[in-house]
Amino acid sequence: MSETLPRLIVENGMSGEPGDREEAIAYFSMEIGINSEIPTYAGGLGVLAGDTMRAAADMGMPMIAVTLLYRNGYFRQHLDAKGNQTETPVNWKPEEVLTPIDKRVTVEIEGRTVHVRAWRYRIDGALGHFVNVLFLDTDLPENSDWDRTLTNDLYGGDRRYRLCQEALLGLGGVAMLHALGIDGRLIYHMNEGHSALLTLGLLELRVGEKGPTTCTPEDQEAVRNRCVFTTHTPVPTGHDKFDWNLVTRVLGPQRAETLKCMGVQRDSMLNMTYLALRFSRYVNGVALRHGEISAGMFPDYPIHSITNGACVGMWTAPPFAELFDEEIPEWLQDNQYLRYALGIPLERIQEAHQKAKNRLLEEVHRRTGIQLDPDALTLSFARRATEYKRADLLFADIERLKRIAKKAGPLQILYAGKAHPRDIGGKEMIKRVFRAAEELRGHIPVIYLEDYDIELAGYLVSGVDVWLNTPLKPHEASGTSGMKAAFNGVPSLSVLDGWWLEGHIEGITGWAIGDRDETSEPTQERADLYDTLQHKIMPLFYGHPLEFARIRRYCIAFNGSFFNTQRMLSQYWRSAYHQVIRSEHRGQQAQD
Numbered sequence: 004m005s006e007t008l009p010r011l012i013v014e015n016g017m018s019g020e021p022g023d024r025e026e027a028i029a030y031f032s033m034e035i036g037i038n039s040e041i042p043t044y045a046g047g048l049g050v051l052a053g054d055t056m057r058a059a060a061d062m063g064m065p066m067i068a069v070t071l072l073y074r075n076g077y078f079r080q081h082l083d084a085k086g087n088q089t090e091t092p093v094n095w096k097p098e099e100v101l102t103p104i105d106k107r108v109t110v111e112i113e114g115r116t117v118h119v120r121a122w123r124y125r126i127d128g129a130l131g132h133f134v135n136v137l138f139l140d141t142d143l144p145e146n147s148d149w150d151r152t153l154t155n156d157l158y159g160g161d162r163r164y165r166l167c168q169e170a171l172l173g174l175g176g177v178a179m180l181h182a183l184g185i186d187g188r189l190i191y192h193m194n195e196g197h198s199a200l201l202t203l204g205l206l207e208l209r210v211g212e213k214g215p216t217t218c219t220p221e222d223q224e225a226v227r228n229r230c231v232f233t234t235h236t237p238v239p240t241g242h243d244k245f246d247w248n249l250v251t252r253v254l255g256p257q258r259a260e261t262l263k264c265m266g267v268q269r270d271s272m273l274n275m276t277y278l279a280l281r282f283s284r285y286v287n288g289v290a291l292r293h294g295e296i297s298a299g300m301f302p303d304y305p306i307h308s309i310t311n312g313a314c315v316g317m318w319t320a321p322p323f324a325e326l327f328d329e330e331i332p333e334w335l336q337d338n339q340y341l342r343y344a345l346g347i348p349l350e351r352i353q354e355a356h357q358k359a360k361n362r363l364l365e366e367v368h369r370r371t372g373i374q375l376d377p378d379a380l381t382l383s384f385a386r387r388a389t390e391y392k393r394a395d396l397l398f399a400d401i402e403r404l405k406r407i408a409k410k411a412g413p414l415q416i417l418y419a420g421k422a423h424p425r426d427i428g429g430k431e432m433i434k435r436v437f438r439a440a441e442e443l444r445g446h447i448p449v450i451y452l453e454d455y456d457i458e459l460a461g462y463l464v465s466g467v468d469v470w471l472n473t474p475l476k477p478h479e480a481s482g483t484s485g486m487k488a489a490f491n492g493v494p495s496l497s498v499l500d501g502w503w504l505e506g507h508i509e510g511i512t513g514w515a516i517g518d519r520d521e522t523s524e525p526t527q528e529r530a531d532l533y534d535t536l537q538h539k540i541m542p543l544f545y546g547h548p549l550e551f552a553r554i555r556r557y558c559i560a561f562n563g564s565f566f567n568t569q570r571m572l573s574q575y576w577r578s579a580y581h582q583v584i585r586s587e588h589r590g591q592q593a594q595d
């Protein structure tokens with residue numbers, strides 16, 4: 004990216020306010036996970052957004068992010084002895100963590116004028132650059148009681164609440180960037196379809212008083228030239244849709260009419276994915292397989308792939324960070340140097356891992372009072388508790404699992420993950436894990452840790468011996484926790500879906516469950532899971548610890564050096580953002 008980026012890199016302004024510098028890319032996301040002090044994320048989508056912004060800060064990429072504030076956070080999870088989940092709001096005070104911005108904007112919702120303010124959070128990068136994240140907030144005395152609650156809950160409320168939120172994010176976000184005076188030169192990146200209404204906001208800005216129903220093909224093309232869309236959903240039912248009556252009521256008849264003219268109405272619904280596709284110059288899925296699947300779902304649109312990454316600086320635990328500082332000092336500023344982990348002595352890798360493992364086990368003890376065995380093979384399954392992730396696949400045959408622990412050596416397992424408050428299937432799955440833990444008592448310790456968040460993930464991805472992942476194919480568009488584990492030399496034992504199709508080299512970076520087909524074969528997956536654990540992983544772990552350390556080293560060198568947000572963001576730069584800028588230079592001829 005060196006030839007093209009300098010034009011856009013600018014010195015940080017004195018005040019650090021957005022607009023003080025030349026932001027070039029506005030990144031819109033319904034959720035952003037920056038750290039556990041700012042609980043405005045639910046899972047992978049938000050953590051990816053946070054990691055993306057961190058990489059932008061590290062690389063001096065001139066980005067600004069827009070999201071909503073969520074005063075209630077994404078709930079605290081409580082689990083009783085049987086695994087029944089209950090939820091309470093997170094007690095956090097935005098004013099203690101975020102800086103208010105004095106600009107105000109308004110958005111017309113359901114015929115009312117909703118006032119919107121913003122808060123900002125500054126993320127500092129490794130080399131002195133920084134980026135801002137804007138959190139939109141409607142809790143203002145000028146607003147009605149209902150409107151004041153619109154930015155309280157992430158993925159809460161009914162369809163009406165959700166559409167109001169998406170209107171705030173898309174239309175409010177565009178209005179806020181305009182008010183800050185930085186919209187003229189921006190590229191708009193939609194991280195998933197939730198923010199697709201920003202395209203309507205851009206259209207309205209462009210046509211002004213005339214009203215959006217008058218917009219010409221040139222106006223539409225001008226908006227399309229500025230937009231980039233990343234889809235994250237590999238199954239048709241997962242795409243965000245709203246009933247047309249609701250659309251008319253929330254957005255108003257004129258906007259509904261405009262959307263209709265744009266041809267984004269399908270089956271009397273507004274489908275946010277189609278809206279984003281229609282108005283984006285560049286569209287991508289989040290892993291190679293996911294890009295192919297998306298292209299199959301939306302054959303009328305060219306869909307590319309840029310595989311996700313995770314932020315190396317964020318997810319490398321202190322023992323490995325110290326080791327890399329000594330052995331490959333450039334690793335943080337340029338993650339590609341992780342390739343040279345190949346030269347680190349195996350004993351040092353082994354030692355760093357043991358430290359990270361002890362650190363995790365201390366944390367488990369602090370949280371639960373349970374002391375796990377630092378020498379026992381430790382697996383973890385930590386992710387959102389929702390059915391397709393199949394947290395309980397490991398327990399399909401409890402007796403077999405007991406026999407494995409008896410024959411091949413001790414085994415202990417750590418679980419974590421929240422179910423969405425209304426996800427009955429996800430909640431049932433947590434209870435099944437608790438039942439299995441009960442049945443395995445005395446044979447294999449299984450602990451379900453409450454309140455999975457960025458902080459707990461940091462301990463788990465670095466401290467366990469093997470990272471387990473058993474999604475139902477093709478639901479795992481990418482997955483990122485296995486990448487975080489790789490930075491810490493933790494190999495994956497995973498179904499071949501999402502990123503693992505690209506990161507997996509059997510017996511080198513980890514192990515596969517099942518084959519490379521697009522659909523899952525549960526019987527084969529279960530058999531593979533147990534066979535691989537018993538005959539490959541455990542004999543290596545207990546019998547050949549240095550060979551196991553070699554696998555750890557390959558994870559860092561092959562997967563850490565690639566599945567990171569620095570590489571991901573340079574790909575966005577070269578393939579998505581830069582393409583948009585180029586097309587702008589070509590001007591009117593750029594129209595297809």
Ligand SMILES: *Cc1c(COP(=O)(O)O)cnc(C)c1O
Pocket residue numbers: 045046047048050385386387455456457460461481482483484485487
């Ligand atoms: C990384 C991360 C996720 C996403 O992990 P997947 O592998 O995509 O399931 C979810 N939640 C938290 C807290 C994370 O850190």
